[in-house]
Amino acid sequence: MKSFDPASNIQDLLQFGEYGDVNPSITDSATFTFMQAKTMADTFHGETQGCFLYSRHWNPSNKYLSDALAAMEGTEAAWVTSSGMSAITCALLHGVTSGDHIVSSVTCYGGTFAFLSNWIKKFNIEVTFVNITDLVAVKKAIRPNTKLIYTETMTNPMLQISDIPALSKIAHAHGAKLIVDNTFTPMIVSPCRLGADITVYSMTKFINGKNDCLAGAICSTTEYICSLIDVNNGTAMLLGPALDPMRSSSILKNLHTLHIRMKQHSYNAQYLADKFKTIGLKFIYPGVPEHSGHELLKSMMNPGFGFGGMIAIDLITAEKSSKVMEAMEMKGVGYLAVSLGYFKTLFSNSGKSTSSEIPDYIQHEMGLSEGLIRFSVGLDNDIERTFQLIKESLKE
Ligand code: PLP
Numbered sequence: 001m002k003s004f005d006p007a008s009n010i011q012d013l014l015q016f017g018e019y020g021d022v023n024p025s026i027t028d029s030a031t032f033t034f035m036q037a038k039t040m041a042d043t044f045h046g047e048t049q050g051c052f053l054y055s056r057h058w059n060p061s062n063k064y065l066s067d068a069l070a071a072m073e074g075t076e077a078a079w080v081t082s083s084g085m086s087a088i089t090c091a092l093l094h095g096v097t098s099g100d101h102i103v104s105s106v107t108c109y110g111g112t113f114a115f116l117s118n119w120i121k122k123f124n125i126e127v128t129f130v131n132i133t134d135l136v137a138v139k140k141a142i143r144p145n146t147k148l149i150y151t152e153t154m155t156n157p158m159l160q161i162s163d164i165p166a167l168s169k170i171a172h173a174h175g176a177k178l179i180v181d182n183t184f185t186p187m188i189v190s191p192c193r194l195g196a197d198i199t200v201y202s203m204t205k206f207i208n209g210k211n212d213c214l215a216g217a218i219c220s221t222t223e224y225i226c227s228l229i230d231v232n233n234g235t236a237m238l239l240g241p242a243l244d245p246m247r248s249s250s251i252l253k254n255l256h257t258l259h260i261r262m263k264q265h266s267y268n269a270q271y272l273a274d275k276f277k278t279i280g281l282k283f284i285y286p287g288v289p290e291h292s293g294h295e296l297l298k299s300m301m302n303p304g305f306g307f308g309g310m311i312a313i314d315l316i317t318a319e320k321s322s323k324v325m326e327a328m329e330m331k332g333v334g335y336l337a338v339s340l341g342y343f344k345t346l347f348s349n350s351g352k353s354t355s356s357e358i359p360d361y362i363q364h365e366m367g368l369s370e371g372l373i374r375f376s377v378g379l380d381n382d383i384e385r386t387f388q389l390i391k392e393s394l395k396e
Helices: 006-012 037-044 060-073 084-094 110-123 135-141 164-173 222-228 235-239 245-255 258-278 294-300 318-331 360-365 383-393
Strands: 077-081 101-105 126-130 146-152 177-181 198-202 216-220 310-314 346-349 372-376
Touching: 006 060, 006 258, 060 077, 060 216, 060 245, 077 084, 077 222, 084 110, 084 177, 084 198, 084 216, 084 222, 084 235, 101 110, 110 126, 126 135, 135 164, 146 164, 164 177, 216 222, 222 235, 258 310, 258 372, 258 383, 318 346, 318 372, 318 383
Parallel strands: 101 126, 101 146, 146 177, 177 198
Antiparallel strands: 077 216, 198 216, 310 372, 346 372
């Protein structure tokens, strides 16, 4: 069977701009005219497809980007949002009502963890956090009122691998839906093709790759996306986190180079992992056979994009990690900054930054070392030079 190729799917999508423009023109309008009042009324009732009525619902520039994302994911549809968090929170809130229950990976982005452990409580929605790689624990956590299982393909920051086909079977056997955040592994894994119901992204990261804006996406069936933007009950339509069309247009252009960038991010991270092994440095990278999720990731991957650009090293103490990060910044390895998927290497101490919302005792339980530095490896042309700079910095 021919393997799924997200990059060729984007390439094959022909999008002709209004005037034959190769980059479709930006629709710089919040609202849209109708020539017949009835068409407007029908559009509001959801009876007319393909009409643009208001940009919080659809905008042509957002539609071009959404169509390209759906092609990449192999889903029927997608909808773009103003940030990754708005994609995640809309997808979560759209799947539950008061009294429902969610099972979530305990290792997930700190903002998602905070939303699920603190914020969503006020709507009487309970969340059980589990080690998502422990499928027995996932099954045990399911209750009659469980409506969603939530995970990240490659979890932040522990880089565990979620077994998407197995999780989807568990979810579906109990009438629940599986939502997967695929922010770390675009192109590499296509969660909806593996059984996930909804794939969410922070496009702020690899998909855009330029660190010049925030954006997110939700990919799923046409039925789901239509319900998400329904004028009466759609969570996205009513909470309103629409993406600015100017940004959609620039992200669409960047999407067309994503496959090349992912290959280089992966090549560089794999190179560093192999070198870290030779110097006996403690690290986590799913591209090495010693990683417990290596074979699983291999079984889920689309060929040719590598194991991703995220790698973590463990320097045991926060003090040591601070010294090394400062040295790495001064030597030009990259920037001491949160976020990921940028053309330059970014690194931060996860426990003190993007996972600081997770209480210390839970960080400890999930094995998150206080000396863990998460790297988003950049597009460096000479990665051996970068390795030498990291090695020098480790002496600090
Ligand atoms: N998902 C993951 C895995 C992330 O790392 C982040 C941010 O760091 C988000 C979601 C949130 O995305 P945004 O910052 O675009 O709202």
